[in-house]
Amino acid sequence: MSAIRGSSGPVRTAALVVLGLIWLAPVYLLIVNAAKPVDQYDAAAVWKPTGAFSLFGNFADAWDKAALGSTLVATTLYSVVAPVLAVLIGAAAGYAIVALRLKHGFAWFVFIFGGTIFPLQMVLMPLFTGYADSGLYDTRTGMIIVYTAISVPFSAFVMRNFFTGIARSVFEAAVVDGGSLFRIFRSIYLPMAGSALAAIFILQATFVWNDLLLGLTLSQSDSVRPIMPALTGLQSTYGGAALPTVLAGGLLVSLPTVVLFLAAQRFFSRGLALGQL
Amino acid sequence: MVALLLYLPFLWTTYISFTDYNGLGTPVWSGLTNYKAMFSDPDLVGALTNTLLWVIGMVTLPVALGLLIAVLTYGHRWGTWLRLPFLLPYAISGVAVGVIWGFVLQPDGALGQALGFFGLPGAHTGWLQDGPTNTLMMVVATTWQAGGVNALLFVIGLQSIPAEPLEAARLDGAEGWKLFLHQLWPQLRPITTVVVGLSIVGSLKTFDVVWVMTQGGPGTSSETLALSMYKETFVLNDYGQGAAIALFLSLVTFAASVLYLRYQLADSTSR
Numbered sequence: 001m002s003a004i005r006g007s008s009g010p011v012r013t014a015a016l017v018v019l020g021l022i023w024l025a026p027v028y029l030l031i032v033n034a035a036k037p038v039d040q041y042d043a044a045a046v047w048k049p050t051g052a053f054s055l056f057g058n059f060a061d062a063w064d065k066a067a068l069g070s071t072l073v074a075t076t077l078y079s080v081v082a083p084v085l086a087v088l089i090g091a092a093a094g095y096a097i098v099a100l101r102l103k104h105g106f107a108w109f110v111f112i113f114g115g116t117i118f119p120l121q122m123v124l125m126p127l128f129t130g131y132a133d134s135g136l137y138d139t140r141t142g143m144i145i146v147y148t149a150i151s152v153p154f155s156a157f158v159m160r161n162f163f164t165g166i167a168r169s170v171f172e173a174a175v176v177d178g179g180s181l182f183r184i185f186r187s188i189y190l191p192m193a194g195s196a197l198a199a200i201f202i203l204q205a206t207f208v209w210n211d212l213l214l215g216l217t218l219s220q221s222d223s224v225r226p227i228m229p230a231l232t233g234l235q236s237t238y239g240g241a242a243l244p245t246v247l248a249g250g251l252l253v254s255l256p257t258v259v260l261f262l263a264a265q266r267f268f269s270r271g272l273a274l275g276q277l
Numbered sequence: 278m279v280a281l282l283l284y285l286p287f288l289w290t291t292y293i294s295f296t297d298y299n300g301l302g303t304p305v306w307s308g309l310t311n312y313k314a315m316f317s318d319p320d321l322v323g324a325l326t327n328t329l330l331w332v333i334g335m336v337t338l339p340v341a342l343g344l345l346i347a348v349l350t351y352g353h354r355w356g357t358w359l360r361l362p363f364l365l366p367y368a369i370s371g372v373a374v375g376v377i378w379g380f381v382l383q384p385d386g387a388l389g390q391a392l393g394f395f396g397l398p399g400a401h402t403g404w405l406q407d408g409p410t411n412t413l414m415m416v417v418a419t420t421w422q423a424g425g426v427n428a429l430l431f432v433i434g435l436q437s438i439p440a441e442p443l444e445a446a447r448l449d450g451a452e453g454w455k456l457f458l459h460q461l462w463p464q465l466r467p468i469t470t471v472v473v474g475l476s477i478v479g480s481l482k483t484f485d486v487v488w489v490m491t492q493g494g495p496g497t498s499s500e501t502l503a504l505s506m507y508k509e510t511f512v513l514n515d516y517g518q519g520a521a522i523a524l525f526l527s528l529v530t531f532a533a534s535v536l537y538l539r540y541q542l543a544d545s546t547s548r
Contacts, residue, residue: 024365030377047394119503119526125293130286212370253370253373254370257368258365261368
């Protein structure tokens with residue numbers, strides 16, 4: 001590998017460090033200005049920190065003003081429940097296609113996967129009218145259903161890829177041993193898929209947490225509306241007057257995914273490799 | 278459930294796109310009117326042009342940057358750590374990216390002040406005031422977010438390249454740029470196809486960053502098709518027009534994805 005696994009020379013390192021610093025500059029600006037007291041914020045001196053530190057005060061303001069507090073509960077619920085459901089349904093679908101050699105398995109797979117490549121815009125309007133008619137509009141149940149349905153295809157896709165990699169003989173041996181189809185799934189296939197399941201869960205939880213469009217379309221009240229639409233609300237209401245508050249809100253909503261990402265970098269890269277994304 | 282939530286609405290949207298419908302009452306058949314408007318209404322033509330700009334921007338900037346970072350960090354002693362600053366924005370939502378960059382790009386804001394400090398021109402540019410500058414700056418903002426994950430994908434691509442041919446080429450005297458161009462680049466083609474395919478699909482759906490930073494404005498100067506669809510449907514109550522945009526967007530995305538999916542499947546069957 002030494003041909004590409006080349007130098008760690010000073011030029012290369014310097015280039016990377018400079019680029020890296022440029023990349024971190026917006027993060028620096030975000031943190032420094034989110035920590036400024038609103039009355040000390042000076043639009044002409046955004047690069048300079050002020051001595052005062054009121055990050056947590058600004059967090060509290062964002063929490064109250066944008067009602068980020070109540071939306072946080074709802075968003076956490078969506079980001080945990082929907083991916084869990086999607087991972088389980090996806091795993092079952094992947095198992096059914098691969099292990100059971102479902103008739104027209106490939107067609108099913110294309111059918112399910114087809115759902116993922118189209119822009120959300122294609123289903124947005126009927127979802128809105130359908131939700132309005134059925135009373136699911138602006139309910140937590142409605143949000144969980146839509147997030148789960150959106151997440152299933154990707155999950156089924158990765159799980160099918162994963163289960164394809166498990167030797168057929170494993171399945172046949174289990175059948176000979178008298179295991180029921182469900183038991184084979186639960187006690188052999190699922191445990192083997194631990195890391196894949198975790199990777200999908202993390203990716204989907206991030207997706208749900210970061211969603212704007214569905215939340216914007218299918219909810220309106222503070223207790224149902226997910227956090228990203230709530231943040232855009234904060235921005236348009238307090239944009240000019242209290243920029244540090246808005247930035248603090250931006251930082252606050254980013255913390256969970258950033259922490260998750262750093263903690264699970266390994267899963268992220270492995271998950272990406274699995275999904276061949 | 279997938280069928281119910283994804284495919285039935287799909288057909289409904291297709292039907293609505295050929296009608297005049299305001300969300301209440303009954304849809305009235307209007308043939309291709311909505312589709313004609315997409316190519317004649319100046320606002321929608323603008324959105325079409327902006328979307329094209331997004332696609333071009335997203336298959337060049339983040340892809341080139343991702344490749345650069347991947348090649349620079351691959352095999353570097355501290356590669357994983359040096360890659361981290363570029364990956365970090367990927368964990369941030371489009372909305373938060375919009376909030377951060379909307380702040381950076383304020384008139385005489387952070388970018389302006391930095392340019393002024395270094396004596397560079399453009400310190401007083403209104404980055405988000407006019408098209409197509411506002412679209413280009415939002416492409417930059419998205420590059421900031423997406424570049425790192427492309428780098429990660431390219432690293433995975435680099436890892437799969439066998440070492441022997443490279444060693445041979447190197448013994449033959451190939452170095453640096455030449456080695457990259459004739460040895461690495463051709464072998465990175467499969468992963469490049471994936472990265473470019475994803476960039477195309479992603480850029481066609483561009484919504485979040487634009488919604489937060491400019492809401493498509495000023496006027497409609499930075500609207501993308503994905504945003505026009507939302508506006509037409511839920512702000513202007515022109516459901517038919519929104520549906521037509523959605524279907525058009527889907528067809529383009531589908532055409533673009535076929536390329537991507539073909540590589541994807543070819544790859545998974547060869548394993």
